[in-house]
Amino acid sequence: MKAYIEALGKLVEAQTEKSPEAARKLLAAAYSWVRFSGKHTLHRDIQGAWERLNGAVAGTMVDSLVHPRETVMVNIFFPCEMLHALGIQPMFPEGMSAYVACTACQRVFAEKAEANNVPESLCSYHKTMLGLAESGVLPRPLMVSNTTLACDANQLSFRRLAEFYEAPHAVIDIPDRESEDAVNYVADQLRRMTAQLEDLCGRKLNETALKERVASSKRSIALYRQYLKRRGDISMISTMSGELFSMIATHVMLGRPESEQYMQELLQAAEHAPKRNGKRRLFWFHILPNWQDSMKAILETSGTCELVGSDLPLDYLGDLDPERPYESMARRVVGSISNGSSLRRVNTAVEAAKALHADGVILFCHWGCKQTMGMSQIAKQRMESEGLPTLVLDGDGCDARNVADGQMVTRVNAFLEQLEGQNA
Amino acid sequence: MIGYSCKYTPVELLAACGGQPELLDQEEPDFEVAESLTHANLCCHAKALIQEGTRLKELILMDCCDSLRRSYDVLEFTGGQDFLHLMDLPHEDNGCAVQRFQAELLHLAEKCRKVYGTEFSRETFLRACRENARPLPDGPFLAVLGARASPPLLDVIQKSMALPVVNLTCSGNRNLEAPPKEADSMSFDALMEWYAAALLRMMPCMRMAGVTARRSLTEHPYLKGIIYNTVKFCDFYGFDYAALKDQTSLPILKIESDYMPMPSGQLSTRLEAFAESFALPGPAERNAMKETVKKAGALYAGIDSGSTTTNMVVINDKKEILASAIVRTGAKAQNGARAALEEICGKLNLRPEDLTSILATGYGRGNIPFATGTKTEITCHARGAHFLNPDIRTIVDIGGQDSKVICLDETGAVTNFIMNDKCAAGTGRFLEMMARTLELDLSDMSQKGLTWKKDLTISSMCTVFAESEVISLIADNHSDNDIVHGLNKSIAAKTASMVSRAKGIAPFMMTGGVARNLGVVRELEARLGSGLFITENPDLCGALGAALFALEES
Numbered sequence: 001m002k003a004y005i006e007a008l009g010k011l012v013e014a015q016t017e018k019s020p021e022a023a024r025k026l027l028a029a030a031y032s033w034v035r036f037s038g039k040h041t042l043h044r045d046i047q048g049a050w051e052r053l054n055g056a057v058a059g060t061m062v063d064s065l066v067h068p069r070e071t072v073m074v075n076i077f078f079p080c081e082m083l084h085a086l087g088i089q090p091m092f093p094e095g096m097s098a099y100v101a102c103t104a105c106q107r108v109f110a111e112k113a114e115a116n117n118v119p120e121s122l123c124s125y126h127k128t129m130l131g132l133a134e135s136g137v138l139p140r141p142l143m144v145s146n147t148t149l150a151c152d153a154n155q156l157s158f159r160r161l162a163e164f165y166e167a168p169h170a171v172i173d174i175p176d177r178e179s180e181d182a183v184n185y186v187a188d189q190l191r192r193m194t195a196q197l198e199d200l201c202g203r204k205l206n207e208t209a210l211k212e213r214v215a216s217s218k219r220s221i222a223l224y225r226q227y228l229k230r231r232g233d234i235s236m237i238s239t240m241s242g243e244l245f246s247m248i249a250t251h252v253m254l255g256r257p258e259s260e261q262y263m264q265e266l267l268q269a270a271e272h273a274p275k276r277n278g279k280r281r282l283f284w285f286h287i288l289p290n291w292q293d294s295m296k297a298i299l300e301t302s303g304t305c306e307l308v309g310s311d312l313p314l315d316y317l318g319d320l321d322p323e324r325p326y327e328s329m330a331r332r333v334v335g336s337i338s339n340g341s342s343l344r345r346v347n348t349a350v351e352a353a354k355a356l357h358a359d360g361v362i363l364f365c366h367w368g369c370k371q372t373m374g375m376s377q378i379a380k381q382r383m384e385s386e387g388l389p390t391l392v393l394d395g396d397g398c399d400a401r402n403v404a405d406g407q408m409v410t411r412v413n414a415f416l417e418q419l420e421g422q423n424a
Numbered sequence: 425m426i427g428y429s430c431k432y433t434p435v436e437l438l439a440a441c442g443g444q445p446e447l448l449d450q451e452e453p454d455f456e457v458a459e460s461l462t463h464a465n466l467c468c469h470a471k472a473l474i475q476e477g478t479r480l481k482e483l484i485l486m487d488c489c490d491s492l493r494r495s496y497d498v499l500e501f502t503g504g505q506d507f508l509h510l511m512d513l514p515h516e517d518n519g520c521a522v523q524r525f526q527a528e529l530l531h532l533a534e535k536c537r538k539v540y541g542t543e544f545s546r547e548t549f550l551r552a553c554r555e556n557a558r559p560l561p562d563g564p565f566l567a568v569l570g571a572r573a574s575p576p577l578l579d580v581i582q583k584s585m586a587l588p589v590v591n592l593t594c595s596g597n598r599n600l601e602a603p604p605k606e607a608d609s610m611s612f613d614a615l616m617e618w619y620a621a622a623l624l625r626m627m628p629c630m631r632m633a634g635v636t637a638r639r640s641l642t643e644h645p646y647l648k649g650i651i652y653n654t655v656k657f658c659d660f661y662g663f664d665y666a667a668l669k670d671q672t673s674l675p676i677l678k679i680e681s682d683y684m685p686m687p688s689g690q691l692s693t694r695l696e697a698f699a700e701s702f703a704l705p706g707p708a709e710r711n712a713m714k715e716t717v718k719k720a721g722a723l724y725a726g727i728d729s730g731s732t733t734t735n736m737v738v739i740n741d742k743k744e745i746l747a748s749a750i751v752r753t754g755a756k757a758q759n760g761a762r763a764a765l766e767e768i769c770g771k772l773n774l775r776p777e778d779l780t781s782i783l784a785t786g787y788g789r790g791n792i793p794f795a796t797g798t799k800t801e802i803t804c805h806a807r808g809a810h811f812l813n814p815d816i817r818t819i820v821d822i823g824g825q826d827s828k829v830i831c832l833d834e835t836g837a838v839t840n841f842i843m844n845d846k847c848a849a850g851t852g853r854f855l856e857m858m859a860r861t862l863e864l865d866l867s868d869m870s871q872k873g874l875t876w877k878k879d880l881t882i883s884s885m886c887t888v889f890a891e892s893e894v895i896s897l898i899a900d901n902h903s904d905n906d907i908v909h910g911l912n913k914s915i916a917a918k919t920a921s922m923v924s925r926a927k928g929i930a931p932f933m934m935t936g937g938v939a940r941n942l943g944v945v946r947e948l949e950a951r952l953g954s955g956l957f958i959t960e961n962p963d964l965c966g967a968l969g970a971a972l973f974a975l976e977e978s
Contacts, residue, residue, distance in 0.1 A: 152489050155631060374498070
């Protein structure tokens with residue numbers, strides 16, 4: 001991590017104890033700079049696409065800190081098109097926690113949450129978000145809302161956040177099994193939540209604007225499908241953050257012009273990319289530790305391997321009907337590969353990894369994620385039975401305290417050597 | 425027999441369709457099979473259930489949490505059951521959710537009919553529904569709340585408590601409402617609609633969307649105290665505990681279990697200390713006790729048998745400390761205790777039988793043959809600390825394998841305490857391991873951390889991972905001083921977090937062997953924003969408290 005970021009992180013940590021408002025201003029200033037840099041990037045390649053989306057996401061963080069009453073706190077799987085149509089920013093723990101981890105100040109927030117009796121074994125993204133709130137750094141949003149997809153942490157941390165802030169809270173209950181009844185059940189809940197949001201923000205949702213947001217989602221997903229089709233035959237520069245941007249663009253930012261532009265630029269970059277080279281092609285399963293220098297050194301700058309894709313952006317790549325916006329949003333969550341049986345998600349990953357000509361899969365067991373840890377051995381067996389060597393790698397997407405860095409480096413390097421040996 | 429795990433399981437329907445439902449709640453000696461099929465950090469109940477599930481032919485699971493959802497996937501993937509079923513349990517209890525759950529029940533009834541070949545028995549169903557109403561005691565009782573507790577754990581709790589203990593954990597408080605009068609004549613679909621609603625209206629567990637009804641669990645007029653159970657890697661009840669402890673004035677003890685046979689030491693220390701807190705004399709009785717005339721010239725001893733050292737103190741009836749001893753405990757508690765007794769007798773030139781009474785505390789307190797009584801180290805530390813400095817409100821005790829925070833009121837009575845769980849992070853053992861890695865002795869460790877240049881941070885909380893981190897820092901040529909300072913910060917952060925969780929307030933006192941480590945003390949003082957009161961022999965506080973109890977109780 002760069003020295004000036006570490007210095008900023010230390011300053012934020014120190015201020016969090018003394019003056020949470022000062023810490024908030026420091027973070028807002030830092031993320032305003034990221035937003036500005038993203039907006040005015042000079043890159044015209046994939047780097048530019050990442051920076052522009054990074055800027056847009058940083059914008060949601062700035063608004064969460066500076067204009068909190070124009071923000072709804074949601075989880076990453078929450079369908080946000082109605083928020084976008086109402087001009088309300090989504091603020092999601094996976095994003096905010098990853099940003100503070102990359103600002104070298106996550107530890108103070110995780111420790112704050114644990115000091116307030118949040119279990120140490122809770123997902124670090126949620127724990128960090130709770131620490132941000134309970135330290136006084138993250139102000140009260142307009143509303144808190146979460147889906148029960150994809151994990152229990154949503155039920156726990158969002159309820160606690162709503163109680164802490166004394167803010168309205170809406171839960172969208174997602175049935176485990178996919179059916180038209182399930183889609184209608186979720187669509188009705190989304191309608192009720194939207195009505196509640198209209199009352200809170202004092203603005204009426206324009207149905208045409210909502211349909212246009214869903215139409216944009218449909219176009220973005222179609223562009224991403226085209227990109228994936230091309231990606232199997234080419235070689236591109238790849239980063240862990242890049243995969244996370246694709247995940248954000250297919251989730252909370254879906255339906256926004258920035259997401260659609262990102263997908264267009266991704267596809268353009270793929271169309272101009274060279275054919276596959278001799279690097280080891282890795283498919284990543286679950287979240288990526290983009291804060292971790294040692295992993296960046298191996299996966300991004302060593303020149304030995306390339307991240308060809310990850311499973312989270314593949315969450316729902318089906319069609320949408322803009323004329324039925326609520327049903328479309330509902331279908332996306334009910335039909336998510338993260339809903340229901342493990343094999344649904346694993347089989348999607350197997351198909352994608354094969355289509356992307358991956359040499360192997362890294363299955364990342366993020367600290368506290370019972371869903372991924374629980375399916376890790378099923379996934380490994382299933383993938384290896386399909387000829388995809390798989391490494392189950394324990395780590396943490398944002399909290400260094402749960403990471404054995406040296407052990408991770410050894411495991412990943414040994415896995416790359418294993419793939420090298422198999423391809424020799 | 426069809427195994428089930430969750431209280432929302434429609435056991436009455438299963439029984440009425442020819443099944444024999446049985447709650448799966450057993451401990452396992454190890455998790456070897458489960459961890460080979462899934463991951464070590466999955467909820468311990470889920471791991472126990474996977475292991476038991478692989479041995480069963482019939483199993484029904486609810487989609488009630490991430491761990492059990494994945495347990496179903498693992499069992500389905502490995503195969504071996506004749507009947508394996510997962511029910512989709514709504515998070516809500518509104519009309520739409522009831523309809524969805526009713527459909528699940530109808531689907532299950534149909535599946536049972538095919539598997540068991542028997543028709544639904546309405547009589548069995550309604551009888552089972554009526555039998556499931558279990559009233560609470562009509563006299564004082566204690567409740568176990570929180571995450572499910574295994575029968576052996578409940579047994580240990582009951583044996584430690586004088587009052588009856590009622591299981592109100594997530595698998596224990598299954599109070600189904602009585603069926604409606606017209607239940608005999610309702611259509612099957614209508615009966616299942618009532619049943620779906622009744623199941624969803626039970627006292628909610630923490631995975632449900634609305635949990636406000638849970639607060640009534642603690643409002644029973646005869647409820648006198650709560651033992652709050654959490655299961656390792658189950659997050660739900662840590663949240664519930666955090667909310668509950670601020671909302672109730674009842675005494676509450678948090679424990680952590682892991683569906684394996686519990687090591688008796690730490691658990692019994694906590695339970696006994698909790699039971700002792702009920703029996704502690706009030707201030708008036710305490711003053712009366714002070715007036716009691718003691719035998720002239722009598723000697724009283726306290727012996728604190730810890731994991732690393734055994735400490736002993738002898739006082740006279742004027743509460744003057746006459747002699748003390750600190751010896752290594754070694755492999756057996758009783759050997760360390762005998763060595764301490766010999767040293768004391770040598771110093772005072774007396775025989776063991778000259779001591780009027782000897783009260784034992786610490787881990788090994790139950791294994792000291794010459795002790796005339798026992799008390800937990802929580803209560804003894806509090807007594808010792810209050811005697812040494814009556815102003816103290818919070819004790820931070822870091823011993824060999826334990827770290828504790830004990831809060832006191834102005835009379836010296838324990839108001840709250842917390843201990844580290846099965847983890848050596850932040851304990852004396854952690855420092856010993858790191859000293860070994862750095863090839864330093866403990867007295868060097870105490871000084872090295874005071875003069876550092878680079879502000880290193882040891883990020884891992886786990887002792888084993890922290891050791892690899894230290895090895896990496898050594899390899900990167902960081903100085904011993906900087907690394908020791910990083911370790912001291914790590915212990916201080918962990919300890920300050922415990923103080924904060926216990927709501928400890930100044931003035932603080934530090935006891936235990938780690939209080940001799942100046943580097944840790946300085947870092948902890950900085951974290952707490954307050955000085956620490958430390959006596960010349962910080963290891964002796966527990967033994968002194970035990971000696972005072974020996975005097976007062978003889």
